[in-house]
Every structure is written in structure tokens, then in C-alpha cells.
Amino acid sequence: MPDHPVDFSLSCPLPDSRHTRILLAHGGGGTLMHQLIERIFVPAFQGQPAGPLHDGAVLELRDRLAFTTDSYVVNPLFFPGGDIGKLAVCGTVNDLAMCGARPLCLSAGFILEEGFPIEDLRRIARSMREAADEAKVAIVTGDTKVVDRGKGDGLYINTAGIGLVAEGVRISPAAVRPGDVVLLNGDVGRHGVAILAAREGFQIETRLESDCAPLADAVLHLLDAGIEIHCLRDCTRGGLATTLVEIARDARLQIEIAEAAVPVLEETRGICEILGFDPLYVANEGRFAAFVAPADADRALDLLRAHPQGAGAGRIGVVSPDPSGLVVLQSGFGSGRILDMLSGEQLPRIC
Amino acid sequence: MKYLDEYRDPGVARQYAAAIARMVTRPWTLMEVCGGQTHAILRFGLDQLLPPEIALLHGPGCPVCVTPVELIDKALALAARPEVILASYGDMLRVPGTSGSLLSVKAAGGDVRIVYSPTDAAALAERHSERQVVFFAVGFETTAPANAMAVLQAERKRLRNFSLLVSHMLVPPALEALLASPNCHVQGFLAAGHVCTVMGFREYEAIAREHRTPIVVTGFEPLDILQGVHMCVKQLEEGRAEVENQYARSVRPEGNRAAQEAIRRVFRVSDRRWRGIGDIPRSGLALREEYQEFDAERRFPFVSEVVARESPDCISGLILQGLRKPRECPAFAAACTPETPLGATMVSDEGACAAYYRHRRP
Known part of the structure; x- marks a missing residue:
């Protein structure tokens, strides 16, 4: 006997939300995707200046800006001294720093492979938050896509970042x-x-x-x-x-x-x-x-x-x-x- | 670092160079056999430390460089097959065949994997029983024992999906071939320390005697090489032609008997073609009759149809024989670069052209 009621209706049943692995539906824009954002990314990134829920972040700036982006495909995802999440934050923060910029905010795009363990994603999101806190930068907007099993390497992350460059700084x-x-x-x-x-x-x-x-x-x-x-x-x-x-x-x-x-x-x-x-x-x-x-x-x-x-x-x-x-x-x-x-x-x- | 810094002490290096300069009374031409030695010489600028009387020629001891283009082409043909996993040492991947390299076959969908040991390739075969794993077994006497061990392991585990594409070379026949050439200027050899670690140096004694050429078994660190040069020049100045062992911390006269036994069990001596040099009788190893089932060329007969062609602009043969220096090649650093290599000597980390390109270009 199943331990929960079985849905006999003809409509496509909502996928079980207690999944331990990423399903294609997690990238489909529906309930599962929203659950993923609410359960993984919001808790990880909350308390930062802007939330990641809107289509984009609105920034009010009148300074010189540095702007950069980088994608992270490291294998293995977890390694001694860090993981892909820490790398994705530090790498982009560092690119801004090399322009002499004070990092202000980041975006984070996740390309997840179907079947990726959700617990790993949670760990990675947490370590992104820790790295962001250390770098005094906020993750203000993001995106999630899921690709078929076998078409990704577990997880890829892209981050982009904006930083402020002080007057007189000319680094090149x-x-x-x-x-x-x-x-x-x-x-x-x-x-x-x-x-x-x-x-x-x-x-x-x-x-x-x-x-x-x-x-x-x-x-x-x-x-x-x-x-x-x-x-x-x-x-x-x-x-x-x-x-x-x-x-x-x-x-x-x-x-x-x-x-x-x-x-x-x-x-x-x-x-x-x-x-x-x-x-x-x-x-x-x-x-x-x-x-x-x-x-x-x-x-x-x-x-x-x-x-x-x-x-x-x-x-x-x-x-x-x-x-x-x-x-x-x-x-x-x-x-x-x-x-x-x-x-x-x-x-x-x-x- | 222990066992490394001691052999890279610049002060001692200068003392050795000065001792060589004091001893030398006329020009001498030496050849370091191994590509690893060539790279150390250029990386540390050892040739610049030596007195102008001493000329160093760079020998044929780069396994990647002397693997004939036919074998590269066979590896490419095998790697392109959907059922094959082609396992190789990393530095074979960029070596150009007639058209393309293993890297380009990999990009086109071939399953090419870098392994660090042939036993890793045998383990791949165990994990992928539905696929055929072919290990590209290149190298000199140094890599032969591990390749033999992989065959013995595969036999013990009854792996039916593991085979070797063998391109094994032996150093002493190549030295004899060089010395027999009428163009040869080599007056003394620094023999390859790692090859002799496996094989010992008894087989060099006849070569030294018959060709009246001193041979000093030499290591790979800066002080090893300078000491090897010192010993070789001393012999030349004193009119001796003997085999001496500079690399005694690794090489025993009889070599490593267990490793030799593994080679003998699995391989037999065979004729081999050397890329850029040509056919040298009894200069290689092939799988013995009883291990034919592990021979990729037998398992995949279609590879014998491969037709290979060398770039006509590449003079790597002359370079491998010490007859030309890389900078004397019109294609060097022009049509031929590490990104667009015409020959293997520009590819391998141990290739003479790559060494000059990296360390001595302008």
C-alpha cells in the first residue's frame, strides 16, 4: 500500500515535491521551479539587499561601474577548500576586484542536469551565500534551467557582477x-x-x-x-x-x-x-x-x-x-x- | 624540496661548468639521448653555462616524437569507432597524424580518455565490459614494464575487451643506427637514466667499445646533466670510450630484473619504424604470440588499411638524428608552432622543437 493517497484523475499529476533529485519539471517554470527557488535559493540568499524573486533587480547608481561575467563548470563540484558555488562567487568578485572595483551585486544562473541531488544544490547555494557575505556582495537576481540527464555535468553556474570604480582608478x-x-x-x-x-x-x-x-x-x-x-x-x-x-x-x-x-x-x-x-x-x-x-x-x-x-x-x-x-x-x-x-x-x- | 633542490643548486652548477671549462682542450659534440634531458637543458639554460667548445645535440629519446605517423593514424581510426574507448597518455593527444589528432577525433565524438597508467586503462575495460578499450602503448623501455603488467592483469582477469596498440621502441638499436650513419658527428652520449633504470647498461658496453664512443648514463636534473657532461668530456679528453654511470642513485648495472622479466614475458623484439628516422631492425617490441589476443591491430584488422602521409615541410627526422637544430628549419615558429604542429617534435613536452619554441624563440 502506498503511504499517501493515489491520484486517479486523468490530468497530469503534480510531481511529488519531496524529490531528492532535480527533475526536468524543476526548470519548467511551474510549481516545482517555484518550490526550488523558495526552498533553496531564497533561504540561502535572503537578508541580502534585494531578493531574487523578481524578473530582475533594479539598481539606483550614478557611479563608474565595472561589469563582468564568468561561467563555472568545475569538475568535481566539491573539492578541498571549496565548491562550484564558492568558486562562482569568488571568481566574479575577483574579476571585479581586478578592475579596482568595489563589488556591489551579482546575478547567478544555474544550469542543472536532471537527476542532480537537491541536497547538493542546497549545500552549494549555502556556500555561495557564505562567499558572498565574505566578499560583501549581494546576489540579487538569478535563473534556473534544467537540461536532460546526460546533457550537463551535474551543475553549471554563471555569475555576472557589477562593481563601483572609484574616481581616479585607472587599472589596465x-x-x-x-x-x-x-x-x-x-x-x-x-x-x-x-x-x-x-x-x-x-x-x-x-x-x-x-x-x-x-x-x-x-x-x-x-x-x-x-x-x-x-x-x-x-x-x-x-x-x-x-x-x-x-x-x-x-x-x-x-x-x-x-x-x-x-x-x-x-x-x-x-x-x-x-x-x-x-x-x-x-x-x-x-x-x-x-x-x-x-x-x-x-x-x-x-x-x-x-x-x-x-x-x-x-x-x-x-x-x-x-x-x-x-x-x-x-x-x-x-x-x-x-x-x-x-x-x-x-x-x-x-x- | 627534498631530492629535487639538491640537484638544482645554481652555485654547484656553476662550479661544474667551470670544471668542464678548465678541462676542455678542443671542441666536442655530445648528444643527450632523452627528450626529458633536452628540456632540462633548455629550461635551466645549461647549454649557456657550458664552454663554447661543448656542443649538445638533441637525441631521438622522445617517445611521442618517434611514434610513426602510421600508428597515430591507426589510433585515430580506432578512436573514431563507436565501440572503442581509446585510452592514452596525455601528451599523445595533440600529435598530428595524416589528418587530425586524437584531440580532433575526441571533439568529433570519439571516446578518448587520458590515463596516467596502462593499468588504469585495464580498469576502464573492467568497468565498461560492453566497450572495447584500446590503450595506446607508446614509449621506450621505461613504459614497457607497466604496459606488460597491464596485459598480464588483463589476462588474469580474463578481460576480453582490452587491447594495446603497440608502438614500443628500444634505445640501443637507435644509438647504433645513429653511429652507423655517415653524417654522424656525435662523439659521446648522455644515455637516458630512466631507460637504464629498467634495463641496466650492460648492452651499451659493446656500443661504446665498437664505436669508440663514451656513454654516460645520466639523470634529468641540472646537476645530473652537468655531471654527465663532465664525465663524458673527461673520457673524451683522456681518450677513453667506456660506459659510466652518473645516475647511480637510480641505475644499477643489471637494471631492474623484475621489470625486465615482465617485458620478456609479454613482448618480443621486433623491427620498428621511427618517425622521421625510418626503419631500424630489431629496435622495438611487439606482443608475443601467446598474447596476440591483446593486440589491437589483430583485433581490429581494418586499421592495417590506414594510409599515412607525413608533412613534406617537416625536418623532424634530421632533428631527431642531431643533424639539424630546430631553428634551422624554415617552418620553425612560422608554419609550425605548438598550435599548428607539422611534426611531433613540436608537440611533445619532450620534443626538441617544442623546447626551443618555449624557451628560446626570439
Whole structure:
């Protein structure tokens, strides 16, 4: 005997609302979708300045704005040091921060695969809220779609964000000048290695955690202190090396980096050695390079080191007047090598 | 980091370079056999530390580079089949065949998976009993033992859906072929430390003696390579031609007997074609008769119909034989880049062209 009355009517019965997994109907615009929003997203994001229930959020602004968007498809969804939700908030917050902006609000779009566990979605929404609180940003509007089983990877998230840019802040590769000092806020390579180690089938045991963190506060800490920042870039996909190559090309200047000055944790280095990866090309989610005027460099470094997101900060290099547009890594061997972009992702080597 | 930083000490490296410079009285041409050594040399700028008398040629020891284009094409044909999961080491995925690479077959819907060990590929076969798992077994003596173990495992577990596409090369016959070539300038070899970890170095003694060429079994870290150069130049200066072991922390004269036994059980010595170099007799491994059921070329006879063609503009053969440097190729960094490689030497992390492209372009 079923433990609840059976509906014998000919109409399509309302799907059971006590589902533990996402159904196609959760994206259909009907009752289930509203339940999903009310039970998952509203509790997670409530208490923030605007609710996510309306078609859009209305913002009253008259300032300079930074606007950015990014999509998150990380696999696995949960990894040591974070999950896709934290990543989706931090990533977009950090893109705003790299414009020198104070993050104001985010949108969040969810593409769910049919069959995705609702409890996982709840966990992810909660961690988005925690990350948003830490970054002092509100999630003000959103969207949910469900795709057929097998046509997604569990969950994808897109976030877009708006931030306010203070008067006089001009941060871009074009603002980089010869003599600028390159600062980095901590050790590199940890996020990529933590993700790789968490992947199924990878029998590498490590206690390494992703460095995933919101960086806006650390950046504003520098800007508020009047540090003359010329360029900022977070070292995500492609790692520190790719970030620097992009800036050197756009600035048409040479960046000289001292290999020994770039912090890499021993455990990160060890795993990278085993897999044949170069930690300078491994992704980070809480690291940025700051190009600051030489006169401000020492003070900027002290300020960074006093901030929780910059405790491991260091001075890693300098911009030279050479218009080569290259990044040269000075090894302790007295020889320089060029850092270039990789043509694709790093692939593990044979031997 | 332990076992790493000790071998990357710049101060000691400079001392070694200075000792080599003090010793050398005339020009010498050495060849490092392994692509891993080539990359370390360019990455750490070791060639720039050496006195100008010492020329380093880059050898054929990059497994990705010397895998013949026919085998790549066979892998592409297999990967395109709906029933096949093609499992491969990551760096084979971008290697160009006659048309396309495993990455392009994957994008077109082929099931291509990166594995870190051939036993992972055997585990894939166990999990997907309805599919055929083919492991692309490339490499030298270093990868052969693990590939043999995967076959033995598959046999024990009676996996009927696991096979190897074998492209196994042996280093000593290639060195002999190089030395026998009339164009050969090589006066001393830095032999590949990992190959010798498996095989030992007894089989190099006859080569050193007959060709009067010193061979120093050498590791892969900067100080390993500089010490290997030092030992090799010392032999040349003293008129000796012996086999010496720089990489004694890993290599024993007799090698790893258990690994050799696994190779012998599963594989037999066979003729092989080397990409860019040509056919070298008895320079490879093939599955023994009793393990034919694990041979992908037998299981899928259609792959023998593959017709392969090399890019006429690629001179990787000359580069792999040490007859040209990458920058002497007109296509280098022009028509041929890591994004649009004409030959495998531009693809692999261990390929000489890729090493020059990454570290020494302008």
C-alpha cells in the first residue's frame, strides 16, 4: 500500500515535491521551479539587499561601474577548500576586484542536469551565500534551467557582477610603466593541484586545499591606502605565467620575474613534478599579480602582508623598458627563459 | 624540496661548468639521448653555462616524437569507432597524424580518455565490459614494464575487451643506427637514466667499445646533466670510450630484473619504424604470440588499411638524428608552432622543437 493517497484523475499529476533529485519539471517554470527557488535559493540568499524573486533587480547608481561575467563548470563540484558555488562567487568578485572595483551585486544562473541531488544544490547555494557575505556582495537576481540527464555535468553556474570604480582608478595593462614592481599575494598552483587530486581515478593523496577566496577586500585595502596600482590580474586558468604573458603583450613591455621569488608550496611542487606540470601554469582562484609604482612597492607589500589574503605576498619581479612584450623568468642559473602561453591545457607526460 | 633542490643548486652548477671549462682542450659534440634531458637543458639554460667548445645535440629519446605517423593514424581510426574507448597518455593527444589528432577525433565524438597508467586503462575495460578499450602503448623501455603488467592483469582477469596498440621502441638499436650513419658527428652520449633504470647498461658496453664512443648514463636534473657532461668530456679528453654511470642513485648495472622479466614475458623484439628516422631492425617490441589476443591491430584488422602521409615541410627526422637544430628549419615558429604542429617534435613536452619554441624563440 502506498503511504499517501493515489491520484486517479486523468490530468497530469503534480510531481511529488519531496524529490531528492532535480527533475526536468524543476526548470519548467511551474510549481516545482517555484518550490526550488523558495526552498533553496531564497533561504540561502535572503537578508541580502534585494531578493531574487523578481524578473530582475533594479539598481539606483550614478557611479563608474565595472561589469563582468564568468561561467563555472568545475569538475568535481566539491573539492578541498571549496565548491562550484564558492568558486562562482569568488571568481566574479575577483574579476571585479581586478578592475579596482568595489563589488556591489551579482546575478547567478544555474544550469542543472536532471537527476542532480537537491541536497547538493542546497549545500552549494549555502556556500555561495557564505562567499558572498565574505566578499560583501549581494546576489540579487538569478535563473534556473534544467537540461536532460546526460546533457550537463551535474551543475553549471554563471555569475555576472557589477562593481563601483572609484574616481581616479585607472587599472589596465596600458597603464603599466617600466620600473613597475610586480607583487603576488601568495603561493601559486594550489587550486589546480587540489582539483586534480580530487578527481576520480587520481590516486594522489594530499592535504592541499584550493586557495579559492574573494580578493576584493585585499585590493581595496591597497587602493584605499592610496597605493598607485597600474594593473591587476587574477592568476586563474593558465596560472601566473599566462597572466603575466597577457599583460606583457598588451603593455608591450618586458616583465622580468625571479623564479626563486615566486612562492610554491613544497607539496604543490612535489605533485607537479610527479605529473610533469609547471606550477607557474597551474590555475589559482585566490591569487593576483599587482603592478605598482616603484615608490609605493614597499608600502604595498607591507599592506598586503597585513591582510588575510596576502599573508604570503612577495615581490616577484619588475617591468623593464624593453618593448619585447615577453615575460622572462630568471632562474638561479643566471640564464633567462621565456614564459609563453601554453597552446592548450597542460597534459600529463609519458615519462 | 627534498631530492629535487639538491640537484638544482645554481652555485654547484656553476662550479661544474667551470670544471668542464678548465678541462676542455678542443671542441666536442655530445648528444643527450632523452627528450626529458633536452628540456632540462633548455629550461635551466645549461647549454649557456657550458664552454663554447661543448656542443649538445638533441637525441631521438622522445617517445611521442618517434611514434610513426602510421600508428597515430591507426589510433585515430580506432578512436573514431563507436565501440572503442581509446585510452592514452596525455601528451599523445595533440600529435598530428595524416589528418587530425586524437584531440580532433575526441571533439568529433570519439571516446578518448587520458590515463596516467596502462593499468588504469585495464580498469576502464573492467568497468565498461560492453566497450572495447584500446590503450595506446607508446614509449621506450621505461613504459614497457607497466604496459606488460597491464596485459598480464588483463589476462588474469580474463578481460576480453582490452587491447594495446603497440608502438614500443628500444634505445640501443637507435644509438647504433645513429653511429652507423655517415653524417654522424656525435662523439659521446648522455644515455637516458630512466631507460637504464629498467634495463641496466650492460648492452651499451659493446656500443661504446665498437664505436669508440663514451656513454654516460645520466639523470634529468641540472646537476645530473652537468655531471654527465663532465664525465663524458673527461673520457673524451683522456681518450677513453667506456660506459659510466652518473645516475647511480637510480641505475644499477643489471637494471631492474623484475621489470625486465615482465617485458620478456609479454613482448618480443621486433623491427620498428621511427618517425622521421625510418626503419631500424630489431629496435622495438611487439606482443608475443601467446598474447596476440591483446593486440589491437589483430583485433581490429581494418586499421592495417590506414594510409599515412607525413608533412613534406617537416625536418623532424634530421632533428631527431642531431643533424639539424630546430631553428634551422624554415617552418620553425612560422608554419609550425605548438598550435599548428607539422611534426611531433613540436608537440611533445619532450620534443626538441617544442623546447626551443618555449624557451628560446626570439
